[in-house]
Amino acid sequence: MRGAHIVVMVLAIAVCGCLDPLVDDEVPPRGLVLPAGSTVDSAYDDSAVAKQIADNDGVDGEVPLLSGFVDGQPVHYWDFGSAPAIVAPIWVIVDSDGNPIDHNVVVDTIPGDSGYSPYWVVFTVKITDAYAGQIMPSIAAIREAEQLGLVEAPERQDKAVNCPTVADDVTLDVGTGPPEPATHWFYWQGKRVLYYDFGFIPVEQGVSVPDVPVYVLRREGSEPLSEPVRGVDITGDGDINDTNNLFSYAAASDGYSPLCHTVDVAVPSTYTSIDTTGDESTAEFMNATDVFDPGPVSGRVVAYETTDKLWNCPQQTP
Numbered sequence: 001m002r003g004a005h006i007v008v009m010v011l012a013i014a015v016c017g018c019l020d021p022l023v024d025d026e027v028p029p030r031g032l033v034l035p036a037g038s039t040v041d042s043a044y045d046d047s048a049v050a051k052q053i054a055d056n057d058g059v060d061g062e063v064p065l066l067s068g069f070v071d072g073q074p075v076h077y078w079d080f081g082s083a084p085a086i087v088a089p090i091w092v093i094v095d096s097d098g099n100p101i102d103h104n105v106v107v108d109t110i111p112g113d114s115g116y117s118p119y120w121v122v123f124t125v126k127i128t129d130a131y132a133g134q135i136m137p138s139i140a141a142i143r144e145a146e147q148l149g150l151v152e153a154p155e156r157q158d159k160a161v162n163c164p165t166v167a168d169d170v171t172l173d174v175g176t177g178p179p180e181p182a183t184h185w186f187y188w189q190g191k192r193v194l195y196y197d198f199g200f201i202p203v204e205q206g207v208s209v210p211d212v213p214v215y216v217l218r219r220e221g222s223e224p225l226s227e228p229v230r231g232v233d234i235t236g237d238g239d240i241n242d243t244n245n246l247f248s249y250a251a252a253s254d255g256y257s258p259l260c261h262t263v264d265v266a267v268p269s270t271y272t273s274i275d276t277t278g279d280e281s282t283a284e285f286m287n288a289t290d291v292f293d294p295g296p297v298s299g300r301v302v303a304y305e306t307t308d309k310l311w312n313c314p315q316q317t318p
Contacts, residue, residue, distance in 0.1 A: 036133030056111035118164035
């Protein structure tokens, strides 16, 4: 998991346009911009909203840290459930130099809403000299602040981030120490909602996230070589988090995307998998090119099926 908060990451974003999704003829109601120091309530205090997020965030309770392989090495990752290949807008309040200020980022959708995505394209909102610490806890409040002369029109950036919104009881297994709760807050429609920050991601034409294949191996005639799927401790290490899934790209490499699509691959019945190693560090195939290079490798791939399953699978990074 990348520990940097999104507002820190945005420091690296260069202004590259002025497309403004807030421009319309509707006059926002007054009073949405709050005085400096105001308290913004948690959205989880509303039972209906809390249930909507919990039912649609793709995770429950502690999110396990899973293992697989990439580029011949073990890799750890999380499964945040189904995800679309589109981005949603996120607004970041910045100073006159483009540096984020001490103000939560703002979104307009949560899990269960039409158009929600854990992937966000960044719009920066630059404050003016008239700004004095006011809080803009919604998109409508940003529009009001613009009309009041507190901020300039939003400017679209060429960067996107992976920041899934989660229920307030979700924690993240990070491999060492206790599981981590979400500690970052979005402003959403005058409330606060929690999210995890997994850093920058690629975005195509400003609207979509590229998907990359993950090869889920199974011996011919058997279930996938995956402890979470089987519910069995294959490696004997005391958990059910290990897989022989092969990722196409490591997180730090060109071509990486957290949006995965599953390719089911049948390998020979004699295949040597993680169940013979005692841990998750070794398998006969540990690289995507062991099975597809670029097509299926003869003698290694008995059969395969490219599925339509798209899921958010951020890799853990140092």
